[in-house]
Amino acid sequence: MKKYLLLILIIIMCSFQAQKPVKIVFFGDSITEYGVRPDGYITLFQQKLKDNNKAANYEVAGAGIGGNKIYDLYLRYEEDVLSKNPDVVVIWVGVNDVWHKRLFGTGTDWDKFGKFYTALIKKFQAKGIKVTICTPAAVGEKTDYSNELDGDLNKYSQIIRDIAAQNNCGLVDFRKTFHEYGLKNNPQNLDKNILTGDGVHLNVAGNKFVADAFYDALIK
Amino acid sequence: MKKYLLLILIIIMCSFQAQKPVKIVFFGDSITEYGVRPDGYITLFQQKLKDNNKAANYEVAGAGIGGNKIYDLYLRYEEDVLSKNPDVVVIWVGVNDVWHKRLFGTGTDWDKFGKFYTALIKKFQAKGIKVTICTPAAVGEKTDYSNELDGDLNKYSQIIRDIAAQNNCGLVDFRKTFHEYGLKNNPQNLDKNILTGDGVHLNVAGNKFVADAFYDALIK
Amino acid sequence: MKKYLLLILIIIMCSFQAQKPVKIVFFGDSITEYGVRPDGYITLFQQKLKDNNKAANYEVAGAGIGGNKIYDLYLRYEEDVLSKNPDVVVIWVGVNDVWHKRLFGTGTDWDKFGKFYTALIKKFQAKGIKVTICTPAAVGEKTDYSNELDGDLNKYSQIIRDIAAQNNCGLVDFRKTFHEYGLKNNPQNLDKNILTGDGVHLNVAGNKFVADAFYDALIK
Amino acid sequence: MKKYLLLILIIIMCSFQAQKPVKIVFFGDSITEYGVRPDGYITLFQQKLKDNNKAANYEVAGAGIGGNKIYDLYLRYEEDVLSKNPDVVVIWVGVNDVWHKRLFGTGTDWDKFGKFYTALIKKFQAKGIKVTICTPAAVGEKTDYSNELDGDLNKYSQIIRDIAAQNNCGLVDFRKTFHEYGLKNNPQNLDKNILTGDGVHLNVAGNKFVADAFYDALIK
Numbered sequence: 001m002k003k004y005l006l007l008i009l010i011i012i013m014c015s016f017q018a019q020k021p022v023k024i025v026f027f028g029d030s031i032t033e034y035g036v037r038p039d040g041y042i043t044l045f046q047q048k049l050k051d052n053n054k055a056a057n058y059e060v061a062g063a064g065i066g067g068n069k070i071y072d073l074y075l076r077y078e079e080d081v082l083s084k085n086p087d088v089v090v091i092w093v094g095v096n097d098v099w100h101k102r103l104f105g106t107g108t109d110w111d112k113f114g115k116f117y118t119a120l121i122k123k124f125q126a127k128g129i130k131v132t133i134c135t136p137a138a139v140g141e142k143t144d145y146s147n148e149l150d151g152d153l154n155k156y157s158q159i160i161r162d163i164a165a166q167n168n169c170g171l172v173d174f175r176k177t178f179h180e181y182g183l184k185n186n187p188q189n190l191d192k193n194i195l196t197g198d199g200v201h202l203n204v205a206g207n208k209f210v211a212d213a214f215y216d217a218l219i220k
Numbered sequence: 221m222k223k224y225l226l227l228i229l230i231i232i233m234c235s236f237q238a239q240k241p242v243k244i245v246f247f248g249d250s251i252t253e254y255g256v257r258p259d260g261y262i263t264l265f266q267q268k269l270k271d272n273n274k275a276a277n278y279e280v281a282g283a284g285i286g287g288n289k290i291y292d293l294y295l296r297y298e299e300d301v302l303s304k305n306p307d308v309v310v311i312w313v314g315v316n317d318v319w320h321k322r323l324f325g326t327g328t329d330w331d332k333f334g335k336f337y338t339a340l341i342k343k344f345q346a347k348g349i350k351v352t353i354c355t356p357a358a359v360g361e362k363t364d365y366s367n368e369l370d371g372d373l374n375k376y377s378q379i380i381r382d383i384a385a386q387n388n389c390g391l392v393d394f395r396k397t398f399h400e401y402g403l404k405n406n407p408q409n410l411d412k413n414i415l416t417g418d419g420v421h422l423n424v425a426g427n428k429f430v431a432d433a434f435y436d437a438l439i440k
Numbered sequence: 441m442k443k444y445l446l447l448i449l450i451i452i453m454c455s456f457q458a459q460k461p462v463k464i465v466f467f468g469d470s471i472t473e474y475g476v477r478p479d480g481y482i483t484l485f486q487q488k489l490k491d492n493n494k495a496a497n498y499e500v501a502g503a504g505i506g507g508n509k510i511y512d513l514y515l516r517y518e519e520d521v522l523s524k525n526p527d528v529v530v531i532w533v534g535v536n537d538v539w540h541k542r543l544f545g546t547g548t549d550w551d552k553f554g555k556f557y558t559a560l561i562k563k564f565q566a567k568g569i570k571v572t573i574c575t576p577a578a579v580g581e582k583t584d585y586s587n588e589l590d591g592d593l594n595k596y597s598q599i600i601r602d603i604a605a606q607n608n609c610g611l612v613d614f615r616k617t618f619h620e621y622g623l624k625n626n627p628q629n630l631d632k633n634i635l636t637g638d639g640v641h642l643n644v645a646g647n648k649f650v651a652d653a654f655y656d657a658l659i660k
Numbered sequence: 661m662k663k664y665l666l667l668i669l670i671i672i673m674c675s676f677q678a679q680k681p682v683k684i685v686f687f688g689d690s691i692t693e694y695g696v697r698p699d700g701y702i703t704l705f706q707q708k709l710k711d712n713n714k715a716a717n718y719e720v721a722g723a724g725i726g727g728n729k730i731y732d733l734y735l736r737y738e739e740d741v742l743s744k745n746p747d748v749v750v751i752w753v754g755v756n757d758v759w760h761k762r763l764f765g766t767g768t769d770w771d772k773f774g775k776f777y778t779a780l781i782k783k784f785q786a787k788g789i790k791v792t793i794c795t796p797a798a799v800g801e802k803t804d805y806s807n808e809l810d811g812d813l814n815k816y817s818q819i820i821r822d823i824a825a826q827n828n829c830g831l832v833d834f835r836k837t838f839h840e841y842g843l844k845n846n847p848q849n850l851d852k853n854i855l856t857g858d859g860v861h862l863n864v865a866g867n868k869f870v871a872d873a874f875y876d877a878l879i880k
Binding site: 071072074075104108119 | 732734760762764767772779
């Protein structure tokens with residue numbers, strides 16, 4: 001009798017363990033900080049999990065702070081990400097590393113961008129966390145590469161693509177997919193109001209676009 | 221008898237006047253300053269005139285000074301260009317207006333770039349001088365728009381194209397033609413040594429490319 | 441009899457000519473643009489002329505435009521200043537030449553600042569206009585030279601002092617007098633609200649301070 | 661008999677422990693990187709220990725890398741400093757945090773400068789390491805605060821002084837002592853060749869000045 005009880009207990013425990021949800025943390029700047037708003041991409045991502053009856057399998061959290069650059073993430077990854085015990089970390093950063101060169105004279109050198117990015121990934125991977133990284137989408141949505149910072153954004157995006165390959169990370173290439181979306185949907189070459197409201201931060205269409213892209217990349 | 225003599229004299233003078241060579245002044249920055257060197261584009265342009273037996277019809281001079289931006293040209297156009305009594309002025313400037321933002325914090329705002337450029341053109345046109353203007357070719361020759369300043373260079377080039385149209389100027393669109401040349405001749409996506417030696421200043425191929433482009437644009 | 445009449449007429453005309461008011465134009469940036477407001481320094485300057493029964497002897501006008509740097513003044517001096525036929529021009533510029541380096545990457549190189557400043561003075565002096573020039577007062581009012589731009593403001597102020605001496609211009613040294621005022625009246629080392637409202641633009645005390653300084657410098 | 665042996669052993673061990681030299685690591689940028697050269701301040705510091713018969717009591721190492729800013733130190737403190745098991749760490753950084761704003765658009769925001777500096781100090785103190793920190797000496801040696809970056813250097817120096825007080829660190833205030841030295845020894849208001857060779861990096865006099873200052877601050 002006792003034997004059967006134990007067996008049942010083990011089975012129940014195993015099934016609980018199997019049901020333990022995968023914890024995903026989105027780690028980034030203001031774009032991610034806004035992602036947890038009611039209309040934000042993280043909220044939409046969670047809604048999509050519910051719509052597909054997968055809400056129980058995933059736990060999702062945002063860890064975005066406005067103005068953050070790659071080294072700001074490095075300074076706070078323990079307190080703000082490791083503390084959440086994630087299984088998956090999605091890093092989306094880079095806009096400010098480029099933009100703040102012009103705005104405040106405090107952007108990030110491209111070589112140090114790569115060094116901090118790689119160091120951050122290794123810290124997560126050393127804990128067994130899966131890492132997916134993303135290219136910066138846009139500072140200005142004009143499609144002819146005449147947005148002031150397009151050159152540097154393209155350069156830093158390539159650095160991120162290379163880092164993803166070198167470190168076996170997932171990659172969500174928003175720089176590429178936003179540009180392709182713009183070529184189709186921005187015939188007037190507007191610098192905003194396509195997937196962003198101000199050239200940088202996601203509008204309604206942008207939040208949906210990003211939520212769908214992350215869903216495709218992260219959810220089986 | 222005296223009347224006839226006078227008439228003949230007038231005819232001779234007119235014919236001399238008709239043979240007066242067209243004076244072309246190239247007005248710009250270091251790229252043009254180097255243009256008058258033995259291997260420079262202005263020297264090659266003069267050589268091409270000789271090769272086509274047109275040397276007597278044109279007089280050519282350079283007025284380039286390293287580091288010049290559009291407002292530097294505006295400050296010195298009387299002393300350095302009007303003083304040469306040109307029939308045609310070619311303005312080629314813009315690299316430093318963009319580049320010096322990053323290098324020294326002293327680039328040119330895009331709206332003031334347009335204002336000074338237009339004011340300069342009007343000063344020349346008010347003297348009956350024909351004006352041809354050029355887009356900045358490159359700061360870095362990578363063809364995928366990942367050179368740091370590509371966004372701003374594309375933006376300022378479009379401003380120049382618009383100014384040319386608004387002011388009935390000739391246009392030599394080096395931004396466009398250098399990019400097209402690179403797509404054909406720079407399969408490795410190098411950032412220099414295609415038409416420039418350092419990403420900005422013309423190498424042997426670049427000086428020939430530019431001399432030919434100006435010849436096609438200016439000489440009938 | 442006619443002779444006497446003519447003589448009287450001449451005397452009257454001369455006396456009228458003597459009474460023709462001296463025309464003063466204040467030429468500068470936003471600080472001067474705001475100077476013509478009801479509480480602005482130009483308005484206070486005019487009021488002080490009235491209080492001293494000298495209003496009939498002077499005619500005063502402002503020609504300030506926000507964001508202007510020295511080369512912007514050079515571009516518009518004919519249209520905005522010479523057109524007013526001034527006897528005296530007061531140039532007060534420099535804050536944006538330094539500040540815009542940081543704000544937009546479009547400040548003015550110190551050597552070109554000097555070149556444009558000198559060229560502008562010479563244009564006025566060639567018309568017989570007396571020129572008084574001023575050092576930039578402040579970007580931040582802390583008195584221990586820990587305002588971010590203090591180094592460059594001190595450097596550009598010295599350039600202006602040298603230019604005044606070299607070109608026999610009047611000088612109103614606001615950089616020096618604002619600092620001295622702060623040492624006496626800013627014991628808490630505040631960065632604004634002493635003579636400015638925001639570190640740059642004059643508050644009530646600042647407008648009075650500046651109006652008095654110009655009165656002392658310009659009015660006999 | 662065994663008891664005595666044990667006692668002797670303990671005494672010997674204690675005496676060894678007492679003689680274990682204090683390990684000092686100088687952690688910083690190019691100024692510190694050059695400090696280990698034959699004429700560098702770290703070498704002179706070691707020489708002074710020898711001259712005072714204290715060489716056996718201290719072990720000294722440099723950990724400077726050119727171009728480093730505060731966050732670069734944060735990225736490499738484990739590998740380059742903790743790995744040396746220091747008893748004392750001297751942090752001297754800040755010049756590039758200010759200077760690179762202008763040079764490359766990649767300086768450090770003042771608030772993040774403070775955050776990284778405090779985080780770095782806490783990492784060392786958590787290991788029981790004593791920390792001494794230093795203000796940046798100079799970018800240009802003119803004594804009238806007309807060096808371009810004086811405002812920001814004064815501001816960041818005050819941040820460092822506040823951090824030292826808040827975290828019970830030693831402080832070597834080179835910003836203050838270099839300025840005082842200049843007031844006495846730089847009557848011509850030169851921008852270099854007083855304590856530096858180029859306005860930033862120490863010359864012979866500067867290396868001696870710094871070595872002496874560190875000796876006074878660190879050695880009893």
